[in-house]
Amino acid sequence: MRELDTAKISEAVASLCIEANHRLEESTKECISRRACQEDWAPAKAVLDIIEENIAIAEEGEFPLCQDTGMACVFIDLGQEVHLTGGLLEDAVNEGVRRGYTEGYLRKSIVADPLRRTNTGDNTPADLVVRMVAGDRVKITVAPKGFGSENMSQIRMLPPSAGQKGVEDFVVSVCEKAGANPCPPIVVGVGIGGNFNKSALLAKRALLTPLDQANPDSYYADMEERLLERINGLGIGPQGFGGRTTALKVSILCAPTHIAGLPVAVNINCHVSRHAEAVL
Amino acid sequence: MEYILKEPFSKEALREFRAGDQVRITGTIYTARDAAHKRITEMIAKGEEPPFEIEGSIIYYVGPTPAKPGNPIGSAGPTTSYRMDAYAPKLLDLGQLMMIGKGQRSPEVAEAALRNGAVYAAAIGGAAAVMARCVKSAEVIAFPDLGAEAVRRIYVEDLPVTIVLDTHGGNLYEEGRAAYLAQVKEEAK
Incomplete structure (x- = not known):
């Protein structure tokens, strides 16, 4: 059994929070650059150029x-052969x-209660998802998620009869309804099943x-x-000013489901994905 | 078209702008988002003085990140505007000149802007570092307990915004998309 002090996890999470908020992954930057080159609608191109400057x-x-x-x-894949010491993982x-969030001068956006709304002052608690996996390593992914x-x-809990077309129509309708609000170009996460x-x-x-x-x-x-292709055919464009680039990517994950069900979830992310x- | 808007801000200057025009703003503006809008409109309803003169004001919907030492402000891009829709018509009727945010507005806000000769402009959501560099000074003038949501008086230079709702009834979110799709249709012929 490999021992790992949870203080190491705190250290890693702290630096990942700062890193994720300043630097996009290479594939995201490349995708934005490519779309900026392909965009021939002037207002859309202008927005994508400013987004690249911002990066x-x-x-x-x-x-x-x-x-x-x-x-x-925070997503943690915890190897079953790791014994955590020094305190609770959460x-x-x-x-x-x-x-x-404190040392990195990041904004504290979490309120302690959804209706009484007092800020916790340090951006905690995190949304922590832990998955047990094989091995003796701990993989930590920090994904700061904006609420726009x-x-x-x-x-949507679709009936199974809705089928593939029902799922696709729902995903496109969510993106169309979102319009300019989620800071397009967006990244679309789709969960089907479960x-x-x-x-x-x-x-x-x-x-x-x-x-x-x-x-x-x-x-x-x-x-x-x-x-x-369908989402980019909507013409919403970067920031909703019109154009080809409404979405950068659609990613689908699915899981087994019940004979009576076809759940579909659409989680939208902005271009600052x-x-x-x-x-560890 | 591209325009420069400088202090003193007036409704006359706004009449030139059309939906889709790019405007660079230089001067003193105010920041306020959800919680500040709620408090300001409550103060007005109770007959109290709001933290700044609403008439003639430009309000930027933003909750910046904390300023690092040596900087007036942290990252400062727009937040989604529809959450201010419940409060905006009241402020527009009191003479607010411009709202800066991003995303769609309600028909009530569009009507209130139109009847008052005010405009709604979009800053680029997620280009917060670019926008931060346009802020030359910032001072919390009300509700410091709200942290990022406190009201700040900020001085901006060449803050880039795009006119969404103009004083002539134009709406960029409708017109921009329609114009792009019309061009796509034309090319397909």
Whole structure:
């Protein structure tokens, strides 16, 4: 059994919070650059150029990519052969978020109660999802999630008879209704199957997929392509000013479901599609 | 078209702008988002003085990140505007000149802007570092307990915005998309 002090997890989470808020993953940057080159509608091109300028400024480390530095969504793949010492995992993750958001001058956007709305002051608690996996490593992914796009997300419990077309129509309708609100160009995470909660989690996890990576199942890879084409055919464009580039990517994850159900969740992310990972 | 808007701000200057025009703003504006709008409109309803003169004001919907030492402000991009829709018509009727945010507005806000000769402009969501560099000074003038949501008086230079709702009834979110789709249709012929 490998021992790992949870203080190491706090340290890693703190630095990942800061990194994710200043630097986009390579595949995301490449995708935005490529779309900027392909965009021939002038207002759309102008927006994408400013987005690229913003990415370059944020990488200098002085200003985060977006003022909404998000709710800290933390995904941990915990190897079964790791024995954590030094305190609770959840406490360690929250300590990391507290330190990252304070020392990194990131915005504290979490309120302690959804209706009474007092800010917790340190961006905790994190949204922590732990998955037990084989091995003796701990993989930590921090994905700060802004709420301009989160608020445009939807879930629908479709009847199985809705089938593939019903799923695709729903995904496109969510993106059309979102319009300019979620800061397009967007990244679309789709969770199909499972149950009510599982589909939502799949949709969120789908947003971690690198933008140059298709679903390994060609049936779903084709669906991702088809959906991207339909969404970009809406003409909403960057920031909703019109244009070809409404979405950068559609990523689908699915899971077994019940004979009576076809849950579909659509989690929208903005072009500042942030995630950073470390393996301990 | 591209325009420059400088202090003193007036409704006359706004009449030139059409939906889709790019405007660079230089001067003193105010920040306020959800919680600040709620408090300001409550103060007005109770007959109290709001933290700044609403008449003639430009309000930027933003909750910036904390300023690092040596900077007036942190990252400062727009937040989604529809959450201010419940409060905006009241402020427009009191003479607010411009709202800066991003995303669609309600018909009530569009009507209130039109009848008052005010405009709604979009800053680029997620280009917060670019926008931060346009802010030359910032001072919290009300509700410091709200943290990022406190009301700030900020001085901006060349803050880039795009006119969405103009004083002539134009709406960029409708017209921009329609114009692009018309061009796509034309090319397909």
